[in-house]
Amino acid sequence: MKVAELQVQQFVPGPAAVGTPPKPNGVQPASPAARPFRDVFQEKLQAEAGLRFSAHALHRLNDRGIELTASTMNRLQEGVNKMAQKGTNNSLILLDDNAFIVNVKNRVVITALDKNSTQGNVFTNIDGVAII
DSSP states (O other): OOHHHHHHHHHSOOGGGSSSOOOTTSOOOOOGGGOOHHHHHHHHHHHHHSOEEOHHHHHHHHHHTOOOOHHHHHHHHHHHHHHHHHTOSEEEEEETTEEEEEETTTTEEEEEEOHHHHTTOOOOSOOEEEEO
């Protein structure tokens, strides 16, 4: 094959080129079904409780086996609402055997700890505690 033929072939769209043209870097947009679990989980939790979870908090929930039922999410939401009424910024919410550090203003759970992880810890930079 001649070089001139190769150059022409690069610009001739084939069957694979039908549809959305590729992005300049060659990466095609992900299909909605290919979204990361973290994003889907975050959206579901936010829709149910109006709270968001940081990537760090999601990682801690997973690592520590902390399960958030609808009831638990409602109670966590209640705690965040109470802390917002009191005007706190960063709060520790103790819920059953778990602890959550929450940025109340932005309604973001920063981290989550289970009973074993809370033992012997010192929590700084919080301006309120709610025991739910």
